[in-house]
Amino acid sequence: MLWRRCRHPVLSSHPVTPMNGADLRNHLRKQLEADIGLMDINELSQDGENVKEQYFKKIQSHDILLLDALNHENMRVIGRLLWEKPNKSTQFVVGSSGVEYALASCWRDIGIPTLNFSNFYRSGTIRENVLVVSGSCSMITHQQIANALSNGFHGIRIPIHLFTNNQQYLKSFIEEVVELLIGGKSVILYTALGSRDGSIGVTREHLNALGIQPREYGHFIGKQLGILTNEIMNKCRIGRLVLAGGDTSGFITKELGIYGLEMIHQVSPGAPLCRTYSDNRHTDQIELALKGGQLGGKNYFEDLLKLNMIRKC
Template sequence: MEENEAIRPGPGPDPGPGAESKRRRRPICYYGDDFTGSTDVLEALFRSGLKSVLFLEPPTEEQLAGPFADAEAFGVAGVGRSMSPDEMERELRPIFETLKRSGAAIVHYKICSTFDSSPGTGSIGKAAEIGRDIFGGRYVPLLAGVPYLGRYTLFGHHFAAAGEAVYRLDRHPTMSRHPVTPMAESDLRLHLSGQTKLRTALMDILALDGAVEDVRARLEARLKAESPDIVLFDAFDEERLRTAGRLILEEAERSDALFVVGSSGVEYALGACWREDGGPGGPAALAADAKNGGVQAGNRERQAVGSVDRLLVVSGSCSPVTEKQIAQALDAGFVGIRVPAHELIRPDSAEAARLRLLEEAKSRLLAGRSVVLYSASGPGDPSIAELRRALEGQGMRAEDSSRVLGAELGSLTRTLAAETELKRVLIAGGDTSGYVTRELGIYALECVSALAPGAPLCRAFSNDSAFDGLELVLKGGQVGGDRFFEKVRRGE
């Protein structure tokens, strides 16, 4: 199988009697607490050489044993980051139970690499409590840093890049002023203490230094002395990230299914160990994969996928990174069309606004132009305050904006993609990505190229033939360079 070949569903060969007992255990499965974060993990697994698939709903046993039987890892895209603790209890518990039954060695609750969460929204502590209750184990590993993405944890404090600079999380120009979950504390242990009573110990950068056997001894000493429920691992560089991955893999060997909380740094840490070991199952599994035509585990380079004549960009993000990307795209010839969000949420103006948007965007796309539909040009856009006033007028909260606006943007994208026969679409904003993909009837995604860190190009599986095979890039607000939209159009 070529590295950029699709994992298309098919009947597959008859495995024969006794094959189930001989089937190699999947090394990992995961639940992503937002959509773009879920594709971030898909990219990390892709770069590690694992054939992986991301589902929009928990997969059935028939899917995993049949059409996607060749997937070595899988994920479920969720919206846990926008939920209250009560909503998380109802949503996550049955999903975690399903993931536990899948038989994967590690079950990963994937969080944003900027750790944005609060006691009332997207509580990482609540997710850890549910996972600890279901999976048990000696402790829950917690790993937030991803050096590849410019995210670092040092002595328990978290840092994130913004442009060329790296900021402590509580001083980060975007995350410290996040509209829903502003990060006022960089010490992740203190931040977590406001969300859960679970005890957290720290394996800091010094504890992770040196030979693995020495690091292992330090971890065991901490477990004995502190009896923690959670162990937070620093992540400053690739060497110590790999060491953390080694400890997580060793802990997984102790249990039927190890529950882990963290960013895609978890997959990058494990991937470094898998490459060192010759694959997720070790050298023997690697040899078996090669014999069966599988992909050798290893860091994949970005695959060139070719350009498209038109690209539709749908942005529900108001980050300064996306602001620069929109401006650069317009300079490069994209047509910018502002989405009048405040009109779309009002019953008396919604239909007219919707038809006006569709007519303008459709005419531009049919004329061969690339289009950017955006609800805000950046964090200072007056439309943000205007939308909040409109929400209040409808008796809704500011937090409802993602749900209401996301559904509208999803419906617009569905109509435009079908009626203009688009081949590639870029969605900016985690919540927006989730709503748009559901409107397209997409039930699974696979990574086909790692265009930029945290924003892979994916191919869609949809029950609607108009969208089956559609190429999607789903990016978070902080992801990508200034000229990212044009790079996506060119597929470079």
């Protein structure tokens, strides 16, 4: 099914940056002051030299250039444009896994070998359990959580009191989670079940009462979830961790001291299983999956629990 961005059930109800229009340029202008250009699918469909010339002109005349895509051919063209840049200056490219798909398509076209991950990993021991931490309000994540809970996962709603400086409450909550994990349970910690969850409004009121501004909600909650996850991992090393929610994933990985990821298995498009590189011993060389709110199938969490991958070499 195709959606306008402003009508997508997840994007239109995002708690921090809801889409209320189909033009991504207008959406981004609300978040930053920059001259934003666009290269649309008609321009990308021109012949090779014309599309290059158009691209080079636009990247020189705009602070940011959006590249639109509708099909695989558009992605191949984008990959070639990114790879064959006109000068040796550094490019800063922001995007979803589409960036990787575009570049990989280009590399195959020009004969650069790409990795086949099946050459590096084979079946190993299935993980006994996983820890899932979700700050996502997406209905898709809600469905994934509900499905996992009906298939043996233990769910705990993260209480609003955890978003305070009550260290004793935090300590007892962590002890409860660690006890479940040590006992072999797969645990899902979640802040909300979908965008219509009444706890979202209650949480906003609570944060308001603490003097936290609406624009700081995401950062504050993400940091608290990161502190919570770090404490749990420090007390009970879990081999496989799953973070649900795009903003949540960024904040938590920062708190965990993770500075690098190595993809080890394609669980679902845009949400692979990775190996971590971290400054902290308890979060270094663990398996980590980062999942945006709208990504993954309904069995995503169970698939990660059952997945068994270890290095061949």
